[in-house]
Amino acid sequence: MRFEGTEDYVATDDLSVAVNAAIALERPLLVKGEPGTGKTELARQVAGALGLQMIEWSVKSTTRAQQGLYEYDAVSRLRDSQLGDERVHDISNYIRKGKLWQAFEAPERAVLLIDEIDKADIEFPNDLLQELDKMEFHVYETGETIRAGQRPIVIITSNNEKELPDAFLRRCFFHYIRFPDAETLARIVEVHHPGIKKDLLAEALTRFYAIRDQQGLKKKPSTSEVLDWLKLLLSEDLTAKDLREDAGNSLPRLHGALLKNEQDVALFERLAFLARRGQ
Structure with a gap:
């Protein structure tokens, strides 16, 4: 499983080496570079070239790490209980799967893009350390542990708007996309x-x-x-x-x-x- 670029995406030799190294090491690939240099498109092209499912998580300033795992919709459960809906007896009906959960339970290996991670709060990367490292997390409401059946290829992009924590950087393979000659x-x-x-x-x-x-x-x-x-x-x-x-x-x-x-x-x-x- 090697990436060499595609007909629609010109990948320099050093970029191809970085992608393949991250795949071999089974570590997230952290890609930095000027806006507009093809960081987001890289993940889509890697998925297309390797024939893998693409799961995209676009990070915003209000995004929380927990949203990538799951969210518990307590408001909907309360409303259903007031209406006498039988669904309230199964709490799993109110668990909304996040992008990491989707990538972990994909039937085949997937490419997970965490796009513009530097937009979020400074604690956001640290809150994902354990999940990205062990490729599992616990759902407290149901008591189950979600483990990745196939370890996804994780590509994380950053526009360098803020510094990322050292502990997070240590777990990534890093590549800076230089402006092309x-x-x-x-x-x-x-x-x-x-x-x-x-x-x-x-x-x-x-x-x-x-x-x-x-x-x-x-x-x-x-x-x-x-x-x-x-x-x-x-x-x-x-x-x-x-x-x-x-x-x-x-x-x-x-x-x-x-x-x-x-x-x-x-x-x-x-x-x-x-x-x-x-x-």
Whole structure:
């Protein structure tokens, strides 16, 4: 069971090594990187490539670790008891299975994605240490212990919004997805926009990397944003010549796909103003 990338996902050699190492070690794979570098999509592609079920747990600021295990719906049970419903005599009717429970009881090995774990409270990762380590947990309301029949492949993503506890990090295999170089990015573009003209791609990527390298930029455009920008360039039927003629302007055409806040737009407008004054 090895992951080598797919037709729809360009995986660098070091990323493939990380995925396969985590599978061999049976440890969660913790993936960090800039937003838009394909961390979430990696889990989906691993599941697709290995022919496994995909279970996705999207973490929010209000998410609690217990929700990944199960939740006891006491309110529904109280309401049913008031209505005389016979279901109240079986407490299991009010246990809502979480994503970890679903992954543990899957008939075959599954890929469990815990997406953007750094959005949750700082105690969230520590609250899952035991369950992810032993692959089991106890349901206090029913007295049963849920154990994983097949140990799932766990992929955890983080945008580095907050530091994760050392005890949690120690139990993971870590990989940081570096921003792709021009050659790798060109391969990624070819997957999403097959047949794109090479001169247009070369000119667009030159402009794109120049924007990313600009000092003082608050948010650097990501892989997903350059793909959106190229889609717009193609839909407008723009050519490499159009981009070269536009090179004198600090703001590129359709820059709203690349620059996502007013500070960065103002920075490039100021650079354009200074360039015109220097002519």
